[in-house]
Amino acid sequence: CLPSLETEYRVVRSDGSVRWVRENVTAGRQQHGGPILLDAVVIDVTERRAAEETAREQRAVLEQVIAHVPCAVFWKDRLGTYLGCNERAIQNLNVDSTAQVIGKTDHDFQLDREEADFYVRCDREVMANGRPLLDIEETQRRPDGSRAVLLTSKVPLRDASGEVVGILGVYADITQRKQAEEALRESEEKYRALFENNPQPMFVYDPETLRYLAVNDAAVHQYGYSRDEFSQMRLQDLRPPEDVPALLEMLSSTRPVFERRGVWRHRRKDGSLLDVEILAHGLRFGDRDAYLVSAL
Secondary structure (H helix, E strand, O other): OOOEEEEEEEEEOOOOOEEEEEEEEEEEEOHHHOOEEEEEEEEEOHHHHHHHHHHHHHHHHHHHHHHHOOOEEEEEEOOOOEEEEOHHHHHHOOOOOHHHOOOOOHHHOOOOHHHHHHHHHHHHHHHHHOOOEEEEEEEEEOOOOOEEEEEEEEEEEEOOOOOEEEEEEEEEEOHHHHHHHHHHHHHHHHHHHHHHHOOOOEEEEOOOOOEEEEEOHHHHHHHOOOHHHHHOOEHHHHOOHHHHHHHHHHHHOOOOOEEEEEEEEEEOOOOOEEEEEEEEEEEEEOOEEEEEEEEO
């Protein structure tokens, strides 16, 4: 049996253009011991080579993105077996290489059973429904015993025919963000308690509209208005009419973050007047700038 040969190479055409060709050469011997005959077929494969090169470049870019994106990335087959992951996922799973991840399931790693079960349930839901699960908050036990909070999204992986063949997952460690949110919540609760329980009347108002945004119990008791009534009022409504122009003139200029605004007359709901010293402090109230005012 005589050998055959297949090879690809570039050729330069008469117009100077370069093309890729594939040549198939088959050897055959004539009857009665004649000379060996070569049968050669040459096919232009330039477009296929260009498509393959484009695919290689795109794959290289994708691999770089997966490797350096600031999130953990992983993908699994329909059985929940890892097919691959990036470096960040490797670190979080407490292994040394991708080879120690591929072929394993979540139950093979140092995770709490409850955590691993939850990951598997989410994987199965995505594959069963063929729809993504986005922004799942879940925990992951780390080697030092601490628990990280993860924000995870999972999408189905499909083959060329559209059949679901696995899942792709991406997650970010949001532990520090959650800790900051909890610290902020505790701080807000502490300062709200100080505000609500302060024996001095206190108000929060919007410097743009001059409407009251919040009042404490002492203010409700001192002035006789309910909280609902205060929510419909502006700073001018606690002043005698003749004092309003001076108030508006003072507020029309840029105010410092903290200031003593002097002694002003306030009017209670029953019409009686009282002299109060005003202290004001700029702050953020929800999503807006505001002033906290104490009436001493």
